Amino acid sequence: MAIDRRSFLAAGGLAGLALAIRRAVAEGRLTAEPWAPPEGQALTGTRWGMAIDLEACAAHPGCTACIEACHRVHNVPRFDDPKREIKWTWKETFEHAFPAQENPWAGEERAELPVLVMCNHCENPPCTRVCPTRATWKREDGVVMMDWHRCIGCRYCVAACPYGSRSFNWVDPRPAIPEIDPSFPTRTKGVVEKCNLCEERLAEGKLPACVTACPYGALTFGDLGDPESRIRRLLAERPSLRRKSFLGTGPQVFYLV
């Protein structure tokens, strides 16, 4: 059978449609929420971001499911001494997380609300600019990466980060790790560490550990570069805050209010 112009165009159109549907299904746009990525296939995005529902999170002040999941999969040590503490994600009081939102009439209770905080994976990260060995840099998709092999422990990045998102290993962390998960390397004394937006999980097609661990669906992870993504819809529908955005860092973690 000879292929004429018509059937060629029709076949092309059908193939395009099939591809578009496959892509939409893969991105979860045609499936029920919450969005679960296809297993085993890397998640790719143009600009990753996170939206945290302040109300939903603050309604369960004792819940630490996300923090525990994060620290378990990344072998984050647990030190009780705050001077040695290592944290990838933790809870801060509202007043400390959002100093610019200071409001004398909001009352004690509001100021003390627990807020989940982590590395903001800034659009314009000050930490990466000061690193002398390029052990930390911003990836094309927005993840502010750490290369632990290159970190020399100078701690310039710790000083540069306005959010306190980076911790330094003052002592060997291994003895303080409750149970070592051998699939993710630990760190050593003398290197800095922080949230990596679970880039190792994204590469396996999994959502960040905190997002999957939250029993209340308070965390939404997604591609800010995709106007159809769930995170973009949320940000368009609801007002949101960013931590210290007046500094010009462009945080990519948003707090829905």
Add this chain to the structure above:
Amino acid sequence: MYDAGKILAGLAIFVVLVATPFWWNAARGADTAPPRIEKPPAGTSCVLPPDQMRHEHMRLLIEWREEVVRQDLRTTRDAAGRPLRKSLSESCLACHGGREKSCDRCHDWLDVRVYCWDCHSDMGARRAAVAGGR
């Protein structure tokens, strides 16, 4: 020849001193036989032919490390063309059955200190522990 005795004695002392590592180890009864490196299960193959691996595995690992962490390129193929994840713990150590019976034996014998283990865990050993019901 002047002072032949002194020169010969000096030379003898020099030779003995230079050979210290050899006679010291011999006196200590150190085992100088090449280590017995346990092989991974039959039917598997390494990333490169074994001969090449012996000489180049350090360089290969540094390449993997740069590619995975800095370029997000995480998979490759083994010498037989099967897909393989570029991971020190989850490929090298898992297939070689842990450090102890392979990597460590050679490194200890050669006195190579591999600092990677300060962070990278021994996957093979854990697998064995899990299989052993621990």
